[in-house]
Amino acid sequence: MEVKVQIVRRETIKPSSPTPAELRSFKLSLFDQLNPNLYTPLLLYYADCRNLDQTTGRLKSSLSKTLIHFYPLAGRITNNLSIECNDEGAEFIEAEVGCCLSDILTRPDATVLERFLPVQIYHSNARDAPLLLVQANFFKCGGLVIGACVSHKLTDAATLSTFINAWAGEARGSREIVLPEYRLSSMFPPVDYLSSLPTVDMPRTKCITGRFVIQSSRIAALKARAASDDVPRPTAVEAVTALTVLAQMVNLRKRVYPPLPNNSAGNMVTYFKAKTEETELKLQALVFHLRNGIRERQQQYIEQLLGEHGVPATLETARDYGVLLANERVNFYSCSSWCKFPLYTADFGWGKPTWASVANAEFKNIIVLMNTPDGEGIEVWLTLSEADMALCGHDEELLEFASVNPSAEY
Known part of the structure; x- marks a missing residue:
């Protein structure tokens, strides 16, 4: 239309x-x-x-x-x-x-x-x-x-x-x-x-942004599928992320000590990666790799961040992220979860929003997770190359739990 x-x-x-x-x-x-x-x-x-x-x-x-x-x-x-x-x-x-x-x-x-x-x-x-x-x-x-x-x-x-x-x-x-x-x-x-850091040129190729919605009724089943002896109780975000990605952007506000409130304005996000040499992993293994990637780096990095080594540790993390983004031989997917942020409370005087969304991400292999209006389901906004999106649209495990771009008239 x-x-x-x-x-x-x-x-x-x-x-x-x-x-x-x-x-x-x-x-x-x-x-x-x-x-x-x-x-x-x-x-x-x-x-x-x-x-x-x-x-x-x-x-x-x-x-x-x-x-x-x-x-x-x-x-x-x-x-x-x-x-x-x-x-x-x-x-x-x-x-x-x-x-x-x-x-x-x-x-x-x-x-x-x-x-x-x-x-x-x-x-x-x-x-x-x-x-x-x-x-x-x-x-x-x-x-x-x-x-x-x-x-x-x-x-x-x-x-x-x-x-x-x-x-x-x-x-x-x-x-x-x-x-x-x-x-x-x-x-x-x-x-x-x-001070004179050149503008970072994010790698852009022809890509497509697709929307996959996992309703609350399927979240529990997905978490059960993702559970294992290593990670017996995966979170909803971990389970959904593992369907698509091996890197997770993390809000550091609640992870430093003492914790910072979410209204601490500015950027307070870094990423932790899960790395694997295998081309195919089951969902349980992906969740384990993802959680381990965060756990192994989190404590060490947070301690460095708040000490004298905070600057070099942060620069190293940023440099690592940039190198992975630019390396065409590495399948690097970056995920940012907006779940639990109170976007649906934004009432300007005519009621709360019926829906909240992003749009085209413009950059390949970027995933944004957002809650459905009831706060229980998760919308996955997935930006991939055209070829990868075509494969994703036929992925049996993903389609078992997610609906492809259903109506947003919840």
């Missing part, structure tokens, strides 16, 4: 009050420095927002107030050391979509969903562009899709979740808003010699 998305207005949204002089220069953390200039995307779907003018006004005014607390997002990156918090603002785009929301949700197409985002995930001018862009997509049936892209230089999935819920809370007039804590750059300060 041809979907017409027409941009009708662009506007810059600035913080409703100026950023104080003492906060004008925001230091990146070491983790921020090592992230490429990409955008972290999110799409939130709402079934009924018929008063367009009122809805748009609420989104813009609440965004302006929210940017007071997320002031780095209204600034611009000056180098790979800091952000100039100059209140240049975020970009807000209004678009009209020439179909009903149900037409999109019946069988979501990742290439169509990409059009509801305000910018491509990989953007050649991302370093000079706004750190936050929002596109409000209004459907002729009264539906709304909010597409948000936030610079990965400052935002991982946890920070994105904190921002979205703070913005939604401001919009509905909540008195219980969780605000960001900017402590990571003091805990993990930037390294001066990374």
Whole structure:
């Protein structure tokens, strides 16, 4: 189906009050420095927002107030050391979509969903562009899709979740808003010699993003299949990840001591790998390799991270990751779990989203896991080469547990 998305207005949204002089220069953390200039995307779907003018006004005014607390997002990156918090603002785009929301949700197409985002995930001018862009997509049936892209230089999935819920809370007039804590750059300060780090060129080839949904009723069966003497009680994320991947991105906030809250703004993610020389492994073995990959490195790395060897250990991990990404002779799959982040609580005043999603990842062998609206099932957004996706679509073990791109009208 041809979907017409027409941009009708662009506007810059600035913080409703100026950023104080003492906060004008925001230091990146070491983790921020090592992230490429990409955008972290999110799409939130709402079934009924018929008063367009009122809805748009609420989104813009609440965004302006929210940017007071997320002031780095209204600034611009000056180098790979800091952000100039100059209140240049975020970009807000209004678009009209020439179909009903149900037409999109019946069988979501990742290439169509990409059009509801305000910018491509990989953007050649991302370093000079706004750190936050929002596109409000209004459907002729009264539906709304909010597409948000936030610079990965400052935002991982946890920070994105904190921002979205703070913005939604401001919009509905909540008195219980969780605000960001900017402590990571003091805990993990930037390294001066990374100030001129060239933009990381993520390897991009022609690829396809597919969606596989494992409903809650099948999660238990999958966990039972993945269980073994070595890992008797695998988590849902471990079991689902093992169907597709041998590397896991890990949120470090709860793994350092003392643990950090999820509203610790910035990037606080690294990866742990599971390595095998075998070309085929059963699900139980994959779960074992995955858990061992995390367990073996986690304690050693966390101890190094919080000590004098934190910088070289982090740089070594990042270098290892980059080498594996660039090595065409290695089948390297990278998975990021967004499960348990409260994306479905983002109520702007017209109800919680009926669905939350990503879109095209643009990079081969990337997997994103997201919860279904009930919080029990898992959606697997899998980006592969065309050939690998064709094989994946006929994988008997995967199809035993997952449905291929079912309706998102839950």
